[in-house]
Amino acid sequence: MIGETRIERRNTRISPITKYFNEMSYRSVFLYSIFIILFVAIAFTRSLDYEAKITLIIFIIAMVLWVVTKLPAGYVALGSLLFIILLKGASPSLLYESFSLEIVWLMIGAFIIGEAVKRSGLADRMMNSILHRSTSYNGLLFYVMIALFPLAIFIPSTSGRAALTLPVVKELGRRIKDEKQKQTLALFVPIIILMTTSATIIGAGSHLIGIELLNQTTGGSISFFNWLIWGLPFALFISFITYLVIKLYFVRQGSNPVSMEVVNDSVDHEKKVMTKKESQTLVIIGILVLLWLTEAVHGYEIGFVTILGAIVLMTPKYGLISWKQGIRAVSWNLIIFVSAATALGINLVETGVVGWVEEHIFQYILKYSGFSHWGILCVILLISITSHLYVTSHTTRAIVFLPGFLMLSTSLDLNSTAVLFLCLIGMNYCVTFPISSKALLVYFEQEDMNFEARDLLKLSMILMPVYFISMLIFYYTYWTWTGLSL
Numbered sequence: 001m002i003g004e005t006r007i008e009r010r011n012t013r014i015s016p017i018t019k020y021f022n023e024m025s026y027r028s029v030f031l032y033s034i035f036i037i038l039f040v041a042i043a044f045t046r047s048l049d050y051e052a053k054i055t056l057i058i059f060i061i062a063m064v065l066w067v068v069t070k071l072p073a074g075y076v077a078l079g080s081l082l083f084i085i086l087l088k089g090a091s092p093s094l095l096y097e098s099f100s101l102e103i104v105w106l107m108i109g110a111f112i113i114g115e116a117v118k119r120s121g122l123a124d125r126m127m128n129s130i131l132h133r134s135t136s137y138n139g140l141l142f143y144v145m146i147a148l149f150p151l152a153i154f155i156p157s158t159s160g161r162a163a164l165t166l167p168v169v170k171e172l173g174r175r176i177k178d179e180k181q182k183q184t185l186a187l188f189v190p191i192i193i194l195m196t197t198s199a200t201i202i203g204a205g206s207h208l209i210g211i212e213l214l215n216q217t218t219g220g221s222i223s224f225f226n227w228l229i230w231g232l233p234f235a236l237f238i239s240f241i242t243y244l245v246i247k248l249y250f251v252r253q254g255s256n257p258v259s260m261e262v263v264n265d266s267v268d269h270e271k272k273v274m275t276k277k278e279s280q281t282l283v284i285i286g287i288l289v290l291l292w293l294t295e296a297v298h299g300y301e302i303g304f305v306t307i308l309g310a311i312v313l314m315t316p317k318y319g320l321i322s323w324k325q326g327i328r329a330v331s332w333n334l335i336i337f338v339s340a341a342t343a344l345g346i347n348l349v350e351t352g353v354v355g356w357v358e359e360h361i362f363q364y365i366l367k368y369s370g371f372s373h374w375g376i377l378c379v380i381l382l383i384s385i386t387s388h389l390y391v392t393s394h395t396t397r398a399i400v401f402l403p404g405f406l407m408l409s410t411s412l413d414l415n416s417t418a419v420l421f422l423c424l425i426g427m428n429y430c431v432t433f434p435i436s437s438k439a440l441l442v443y444f445e446q447e448d449m450n451f452e453a454r455d456l457l458k459l460s461m462i463l464m465p466v467y468f469i470s471m472l473i474f475y476y477t478y479w480t481w482t483g484l485s486l
Contacts, residue, residue, distance in 0.1 A: 052351040054089030059344055059353075063400055073396060074333045077340035090347055098343035101212060102303035107338060108330050109306035110202055113288070115329030116313040116320045120281040125274070137181055138247055140172075144185075145192050145243050152196040152203045152235070153289060158394070161193045162439035169443075184250045187451035187459070188243075190439040195242050197428045199235035201227040201302070205334065206398035209342050210424050213398075216346045217406045218416045224292040224302050230421060230484055234474050238467060245462055250455070277320050284309055334395070341399045348403060373486050376412065380405065380419060381471055384426025385464065388436045397427050414486045421484060422471070429467045432460040 048056070062080040065071055081098065084090050098104075151161045169189050197203040201211070201224050214220050274282075288309045292302050313319050314326045321329075384405075387397045402423060409419040430436040434444040434453055444451060479485070 048352070048356055051089045052353050052356065054084055054087045055344075055347050055351045056353045058084050058087075058089070059348060062344065072333065072337075074337035074340065077337050077344065081340050081343060084344075084347065089351070094343055094347055095340075098339040101339060101342055102208075102301055104335060104339045105307045106202065106208060106303035107205060107335060109303070109308075109310035111330040112310035112313060112321075112326040113285070113306070115326060117281055117285070119325070120277040120320055121275060122278045122281045125278060141185070141188055141243060141247065144169075144189060145239055148189070148192050149196055149199065149236075149239070151193075152199045153285075158190075158193055158197055158204060158437060158439040162190050162443065165189055165193070180250075183451045183455065184246065186443045187250075187455060188246055190437070190443045191242060191246075191431050191459075191463075192239055193439050194428060194431060194437055195239045196235050198231045198238070198425050199228070200224070200231065202306075203231075203235075204424075204428065205338050205395050206427060207424055209338060209345075209395065209398045210402050210420050212342050213345050213349075213402050213406065214416060214420050216349050217403075218410070220417045220420075222417060222421065223295055225295070227421075229482060230479060231425070233478060234425065234470070237474070238470050241466060241470060242463060245466065246459065249459065249462065281313075281320055284312060338395060341395070345399055345403055376414070377422070377472070377475060377486060380408075380422055381426050381468055384423045385429045385468055385471075387427055388430035389432060394427065394430060394437060398424070401427070415484075418479075418484050418486050422475070425471065429464065431463060432457060 058080050062076050065076045081095050085092055085095060148161070148165065151165070169185060172185065201207050201222065207227070211222055214222070288305060291298065291300070291305045295302060295305075310326065314321055314323050316323070384401070387401055388394075402420065405419055405423045406416055408414070409416040431440065434440045434456060440456070444453070475484075
């Protein structure tokens, strides 16, 4: 008893810090050791000035926190900016100017436009006007795929598109008796949403982050029109291939007719006269798309055009949604993360970290400058397509991997625009695990309309090599013919 009492007394005297280190796993010790080594190496290098050292160290810490912790991504990014400023690694203007980036205002405007489309009923009409043509389950999947495509044009978030389509898909699910077909539909919709992401420049926030980094690094850019020319055909192609794969692999009773209740409801909805709100939304969306496509003519950037459209939609008395509804529709967590993380990437360029990494870390790559474009292309595609296995957040992948890809393009004297586009298209593949995308999680977490994680994994084992081969085919045919080459 005396011994036990002494042990208890000794344990009570152990500080929380000592107790934490005693309970650390070997994996944690290894990771901390690696970080300490990197910290010392960066701190004592003479080729970087103080601001660059602070920026690089905090950026590495941020990457670790994004990848291995459950801390909110926006909290980590904003906290990293604040620490850089506190340690005199940058001026406070780095924080203020992060919210002046075009990408921030473009995403704010796009979220508001998406809310207007949802509340006007136009999205439901677009879906139902196509679904009533379905006569079988295969046809239902095909027309759902067609209906999902327009959403990629004016809703910038994959999770936003998933949330927008969920009520319609759940209603369809209630009228499909076969449980396997329900699961297949719940799996099919978010995957097609992800496959259509490549269609437009605003299909994902990662596209906008990448273009901002490209502009800051090389001065290059990709216009809305150019992205549409390169991305839309590939999105159409890979979506149709995905439809065929799912049809052949999962739908064993594809000839089953769709419930007449579904068809009749869709027909009734389509026969209804288009409301004033739907007509106004359609007109405004059409004008916005026209202005996006003609940016070179009028000179206004897509960010300005998008926020202008959002303001029109929220006009008091005459608008489609109120100011409060529009503001609430914005994912401010995502906005803060994107603005702060993009500012971190820009600061890496401005402090000379990117140039230093290019000179020291990527120097060995120059030894392989004689490699064929085939080998370089395969490496780029392999890393970008599998990047969702290492970093689950789509936007975080862009922040973590794109600076390195851009440095690689500079080191090997490649076309930075082509490298960036290929990387972003590759990163859009993220269908291996439910956690790989928020769009997948939206459907995976539903009680009455979900899919099995093992089905997603099996499907990814087929789709991943298909996606890789499809990008190779497109590169050596259509993309090269339209001027996109390394």
